[in-house]
Amino acid sequence: MQAAIIKDIQLFSNPILDYIFIGITMMGSSYFYFLVLPIFYWCVDKRFGLKIGIILLSSIYVNTVVKNVTMVQRPIGYPGIRSIFTQSAGGYSFPSGHAQGTTTFWGTLMFKYNRKCINILGIASIILVSLSRLYLGVHWPVDIIGGILIAVLIIIVGDLVDSIIVESKFDIPLAYKIILAIIVPTALIILFPYTENFEYMGLASGILIGYFIDGQYFGFTVTNTIKNQIYKIIIGVSIFLVLLSVLKYMLPYTNVFNALRYFICGLWFSIGAPLTFNKFKLNKRTL
Known part of the structure; x- marks a missing residue:
């Protein structure tokens, strides 16, 4: 059927x-x-x-x-x-x-x-x-x-x-949040160690750690002019894709290093890009 x-x-x-x-x-x-x-x-x-x-x-x-x-x-x-x-x-x-x-x-x-x-x-x-x-x-x-x-x-x-x-x-200290953002994805990888899980759990860990650090020390906002928003997307996505590609050639192509590669890209996504946007005055701070 x-x-x-x-x-x-x-x-x-x-x-x-x-x-x-x-x-x-x-x-x-x-x-x-x-x-x-x-x-x-x-x-x-x-x-x-x-x-x-x-x-x-x-x-x-x-x-x-x-x-x-x-x-x-x-x-x-x-x-x-x-x-x-x-x-x-x-x-x-x-x-x-x-x-x-x-x-x-x-x-x-x-x-x-x-x-x-x-x-x-x-x-x-x-x-x-x-x-x-x-x-x-x-x-x-x-x-x-x-x-x-x-x-x-x-x-x-x-x-x-x-x-x-x-x-x-509960007001969880930043250090505990970071530890959880490492332990939980790692445990999920160990539980089912498939190639894709190394990559995307590494990405999740990097995103969460960057988000927690941003919330503690920087507090970036998303509001801005349409022109600056377009600049943010172009710069941010371009560097994300470049990182993903360049690190593929710089690091050995194994599951562990793939997890590290995606982890770095996750950090760029949630903390690296916002810091860059702030440097070029494409973002605003609340803290």
Whole structure:
């Protein structure tokens, strides 16, 4: 039945739709989030930028674990199914990382703002990205359903944890926060030591440590002129991508050093970039 659904969708395939759905599927890739998340953290709402970033990284972690535990094979190579843009389909099939990531991102946005335009855009993005994975022949329908359901669960748990943290009256010293930001991601890596978990838990650790240091000593705000906001995004994202690439060649390509590479990029995201923005008077301070 699942193969039949994919084949029915692919009855409408043509070269133009191929390019359209490849473009759509890239909206669920990590590069899309590397571009969009900094906009929230640096220009819209720093606290919410942190929240959506950590929830998304948690979703990627869970997706990686479930994929490697279930080890479901993709429909690539299945008789009668045409699979293209397979470079976007690494690892196992269930659940769909694109469907789960898109649902996590847009679901968190919809839960936060609850505005009609965002709800429409979010639902449309989830449907289109999910459909693209079937059209491209790289996922089974059950992968899409599983990814969406897992994302919804992660959003609920993430919002619950965030509410507990916000309502907590405990004033935890900075040193303890930093220790927790190292221990928790490290423990998650040890628990399931898959390559992707080294990378994204390293990123999460760096982001959290930078955020805590900023909150203690700098207190950067996100408000500024539109022109300066654009400068911030261009400078911040460019250096982030350069760091990610350059460190790949400077450091040995092993899981531990990959974790370090992403950790450094996380520090840039949450403390390095804001300090740079302040240096060039593209940011404001509250402390």
